[in-house]
Structures are given as structure tokens and as C-alpha cells.
Amino acid sequence: MREVVLQAPGDFAEWRAAARGLLAGGVAPEDVSWRGGDEGASLFGIESAAAPVGAVALPRELLEIAERVICYRDAEVPARLYRIVWRALRDRQLLARTTDADVDWLRKADKAIRRDVHKMHAFVRFRRLGEAAGRESFAAWFEPTHRILRLTAPFFQRRFYGMDWAILTPDARAIWHDEALTYGPGGTKDEVPGSDIVEDQWRTYYGAIFNPARVKIDAMRAEMPKKYWRNLPEAQDIAPLLAGAEARVERMREAAVSLANPRSDKWRSRVQDQQTLTDEIETLAELGQALDRCTRCPLSCNATQAVAGEGPAAARIMLVGEQPGDREDLEGKPFVGPAGQVLNDVLNEAGLDRRRLFLTNAVKHFKFEPRGKRRLHQNPTTAEIDICRWWLDKERAFVQPELIVTLGASALRGVTGKSASIGSMRGQVHELAGGTKLIATIHPSFLLRLPDRERAANERAMFVADLARARELAA
Template sequence: MVEIVLAHQVDLATWRAATRHYVQKQVLPESISWRVAGKGETPWKLQAPDSADNDEPLNLPRKLVTAVLEALQAHQPERFALLYRVVYRFMHGLLDMEDMREDPDIQQLRELVQNVKQETEQFRLAFSIFSNQRQSKSLHYTPQNYIVEANGRFCIERDAQPWEVITPYRRMWWDGNQLHFAMGEAEAVHVSADMWQKDGQGIWQGYPNTVLVPTLEDVAQASSLASLSAEAMDCRACSLWQPANRTVFGEGVENTPLMFVGEQPGDQEDLAGRPFVGPAGQVFDRALEEAGILRNHVYVTNAVKHFRFTWKNNRRLHQKPDQESVEACRIWLDAERKLVHPKLIVMLGVTAAQSLLKRPVTISRERSRIFQLDEQCSGLVTVHPSYLLRLPNEEAKAREYTRFVEDLRLAQSFITQ
């Protein structure tokens, strides 16, 4: 039995070197055991002349590499063995690529990846809120998986000022120039200066990084809204990801006849990670209710998935997204349409209408009528709920709100006929 001792819970470098070596040596998965080093133990390393440097790289599909990077962060003791087994089977032709959905190892791998992605999103939201409020320099967080290290670069991008993330298993400290790691609260109450190790040095080389920019192939192959949303988490197709806290993807049900498309997330949506939850979202919800539409029975999204804003008096004020962002986000909107299969798409405002119609749009000329959008779907243009909030007086607001509700009733009537 070969024993592989890893330096820490996300020691990708050691796992990768050992996997590359023993897969090529055709060492069976059941002949290898994996564990994390205890205090004072030395991680696995091949002894000369049998050097890992002589091993050829493994030619793996990008999807599989991505899944390995993410699953390595799962709080599952058997994950190292599972990942080795999957790679071994693939490299030796024992994994049926045409029937991977039914494969028990792949199903388990997908479950680990999904758990890690969900918690990554939760952690990023927690860090974003911490960064925005800045009531202290330390964020105390208790993750269910080993996700902290892999999100170091994300945290730096969100907040360039010094900060510290403290978890039971790991501490992560950004001093404004360099990222450092040390043992967590469960191992040490106080961490002395000599306990910190710099990112990229010592054992902190090659750990996974969850910022994996999705490709067009990733988007096209997403089989559900959940997987599509996970792919969009690290979208870098335009510049809006840098100032925004997160990707705000659509929400709702697949295979619903009614889909709503707005402009972009606002300040509250950017913090909450959900579309239409701010002031405009409250108007939208009230209008839906009056029109007899249940929000949890439809799909709601935006043409642009990141919040574009400008700072003024310590507040983030909405800015209309530019054409670059609209074009960059169209692949996500098209993919959402493909999975939702709507009978009718309601376009809320100019940006949504122009994104879907791919031409200049004047709301006053095109609203309140249903037209054929393509062979499978019809369209309806109306105002964005935020327009109602900007009207100068209560009389105008009441009048336009009534028209907005009438447009939604028209949509409801169309999908039920």
C-alpha cells in the first residue's frame, strides 16, 4: 500500500504530483491511501532517482480539471481517493465518457463540486458585506468546506485594504501587498508572526483557485439553470466584474411559459445576489401580485449580470450598462432562454429590449403589444419598474403604475390562453 501524506487540506501540488506519477505507473486506486499531515510530519515527495519531474503531464479535459480543483475543497475525507480514481479511470479508458451521468464516481464528484460552489458563493457574499461595512479588519467565518485559500484572490480583488479572514481551520491575512496563511482558531488562539507563511511559498504552492473563467463551451454544455448560474459566478467577459461584488444571475423555474428580463442588478441586488429585491423589485412584486402572476412560477433575470455604478457621497449610484456589457452578457441570456423555454418574454425597459431585439428601441412606440420574437417565443415590451420610481409626482406614478400592471395582465392572459 502506497501512502500519500498531503501538506494541508487543499494541497493540490502534492496530490497532483502523486496522481501524475502513480497513474502513469498504473498503480491501482485501491493500492493508495491518502491523508493530511499531522504536526511535524513531512508531506509526500518522490525520492531520487524516481523523480516526479520525469512524469509526463496528464492530458485531461478542462471540465474534469475544473471539477478536481473544486472538489478538492470539499469537506469529505475520501475526496483525494475519489479524485485519483476518476483520473486513473479516465486515463486508462475505464471511464465511459458517453455515459458519465450514470457513473457513481462522477455523480459523487458532481455532488462535491455543487456543495463547494454553493458555499463559495455564500462566502463571497459574506466577504463582500464585510468589505462594504468595514466595522473591523477581521471576518470570522465558519465554512463547511475548505474554501478559504481558493478565494484569496477573489478577496483581494474585492478589497485592497488590509483584512483578515479567520476560520476554525485556517487564517488568511492580506497585508495590502502579500497574502499570508496560518493555522485556524481550532488549532491556535493566537498566531505569532513566525507562524504565518506567504502565499506561493513553502506548502502554499499550487492550491486551487476558484476563479476559473467560463468558456463558451462551458455555457453551451450547462444542463440546468443551477449549473449555468455556477458557471457565471466567475464571468470576466466585460469589466463590470471588477467593481461589482458578484454575478447576480436569474432565478425561477425551468420550463416556465413566462420570463422577465430587466436591465441589470442594482445596489441591493448586488449585495443580496438576487434579481429585483431592491426598491424597483418591490414595485415589481406588487405589480405581479395585482396582475395575478406568482413570482415563484416565472423566471426573472437581467440582460446584464453585474452592477454598474458610480460612487457619490459614499453611495453606489446606478449607471446604465454600456453596449460592451450588454453584448458580453448575451451568451448568458441566450443560455437562460434555452433552458427556460418561455412562451413569452417580457422586456422591462430599453436595455432588456435592445439586448433581445438587437436594434434600437423606443418604449413608447413598442410597449403594450405582443409580437413574435422568434419561432418558439413571443415578446412584450414595457417599462422597467425603476422608471415608476423616478416619475416627478404621485399622479404620474399612479397613472404609469396602472399601465404597467395592465401590461403584466396582458402577459398573463397570453400565456394562459
């Protein structure tokens, strides 16, 4: 009988090294005893089972599953995995035999791990620790069902690259500091600070996206099991939100049809100004005055007014959105509607002061479809974006920002003159002609349209990370 002691339960590299040696030595599963390092056993005879690199070849799918399943919280996992890989060397079609007891266990364990990883991605909540050398630091406490920290830490590394953080679990901790990811021993909840401003922001965000008309308590509990509630700041609001859901639905019904601001009827009688525009514009103020007389495309006929950019003339960061919305069209200022409120919250969380940014849009007039007395947003066409690019280029020339953040695909085309998906551009820093840097991210209105709360939370976290990276680059 060969005895193998694993010092770090859930460590795939340690298990794989031991299993590879046993397989190369032809040691059958029934001749191996697997133990944890805390059981007081000693490694016996395993040295003689060492195998040269490449001596054992297993299906890639099996190795990928094993790397996840080794995290499954069950003392029998190392032995069961070894039995499966032993059999897979002799039966290359083993994983396809879904009725096999070992394969059935493996698939179910893998599903449980992937679900646990998904929950950790969605429900980790960071608390702010402070700031040093211009870099903020955060910490989070989480209690996963299984030992999945090493599986999930790279996700948070990508999403929160621009800040230092630590995630503590009962089994281990992951630390991202000075752009290096390290692991350490488990911790306790007392090591993470209590409530802070970030926690208040989570509560505000959850209350804003809570839709009382679509409450399904059983589905909510399935997606957000109660065992996670004690570590979620927004959980304390769930009971009162559910209690008031029926009353809120009734208020929504009463307010379903609202009268438009009288100024919104201006589009019905607006007459085109045929004044020809010239390049004789020398300041941003003159640009705004000329913009309101623009008739370069039909959008000027119906909008209440053009909406010029707003912010310091020497701003280091310029944020470019798609086009004004209904509120922006009425007030003549960018990002003052619902999407603007989301943007304000995200800017605060990313450590950016809106007053020091220059905010504008790729298209300067509100494009909409009349629906009774309401005006429904319509996406601008590429032709409309390209025509309006003259104005955006003028704003860029006056402001000369060091960094441009494009919010959405329309903004990306307005800045670059080319159509590209956000996914293909996001996560990288691009350089434009003249040396200006570019970061592409989502438009805040995208978050308002997401019905899936977990996805909305993940997308919002990525949005914050994008803006935090912009802050660092411009610092």
C-alpha cells in the first residue's frame, strides 16, 4: 500500500505531481492511500514513483475538469480523481460514458465547482482600506462552498487590475499587490473592515435595479442563496424591498404614462437654420454657439437643441458618449439623465471627479421616435456619427486631452472613424494619432438595460475598473 500525503488540499499541482508518479509506476488505485497533511500521516514510498515529464498523457478535457474538481470539499476527491485518470489511460472514451458511476460523480462535482465560482464572481464585496502612493487598496471576505480561490482570483486580477486588493476565505487568501498575485493562508472575517462608502454604494445600486414588478422570490433565492446574505451589504435591504414591492408596483402603474415637458414639443415646429458653418471658431464657447445652429444632418430638425460638451478646456480626460437623451436634450447638458446618474456613481467609485473631466457625445442632437407625447431613443446611424464627427474633432482640438474614454460603440466610431466592437477593444490602451491614448468601455445606459442582476453587477465592476485605469493613466 502506497501512502500519499497532500499538504495543501485543493492544490492541483501537488495532486498532479503525485498522481503522475503513481501512474508512471503502475500503481493501481486500490494500492494507494491518500491523506491530508493535517491527518498526521507521512509520505511513504512516493519518491520512487517519480516519472519523467511527458511520460503520462491524459485527455485535455479530463485535466481541465480535474483542475476544478480537486477543489471540491470532500476528503475522497484525490482518490476518486486518481481512479478516474487510471481508468482513462486504459479507456480513452471514458468521459463519454455518462452512465458510468465515476464519470457521473465527476460531472456533478465539476458542475458544483463551476456554480460556486460563478457565485464568488457575483457576490464578492470589497471594502476600502485606504490609499498609498496614489493606489487604492481594498479587502473582501468570502465563504465559498469549496476551495475555489485559486480558480477565481485571476478573474478579479483582470477586473480590478488598477487597485490593490486581498480576498480572504477560511481556506486561503489571494493578494494582488504591485501587479503581482500571491496566495497565503486562510483568514477570518474580523480581518476585513466593516461598512464603508463602497458598501453604501452597493446598497444604493441594488435598490436602483430592484424591479418590484418582476420579483420571483424562489428564483431570487436560487440565484442568491441565503448563505451569502450575511456578507452582502445589500442583503439587509432585501426584506424591506420585498415588503414594499406591491406598493411600488402600484405607483409604477399610476406613473406609467407621464406628460412630456412642454419644451419637448419644440421639435414639431423647429425650422432649419440655413446658416453655413465655417472653421472660424476660436473657443469652446463659440463652438457651442455655432453648434446650436448646425443643420448638417436631419437630426437638427427635431431636437430641442444641440448639446455641446461640458468641462474644463484643459481637461486631461475626455469622456465621449453616444448622443444626448431626452433629459439632455431638454436641459442642454450632457449626461444629466438616468445614464448620467449611473455615470456619476461609477466615476465616484473609480476615484474620478466629474468636474475635472470633459464630457461630450459623438452625436450632438437627440435622435428619437415620437410615440404619442413620449420620445423614444433611437441609435444614430454611422452616417450621422460621421457627419457629426466634425464637431467632436473640434472639441478634441480645443481640449487636447491626454486620454479619451469612449462609452459605447457609437462613441468609439466617432473618435476613431471606424466601426469596432467594444469586446475587441476593451481591456487595452490604444494610441491615436498625435499620441492621445484611448480606452474603450461600455455606455452607462447599458447597465440600465440589463435584467440579470448578477451580470449587471459584473458589468458595473468592469466599468469601474476601466475608469479607474483611465484615472491611473492620466495621473
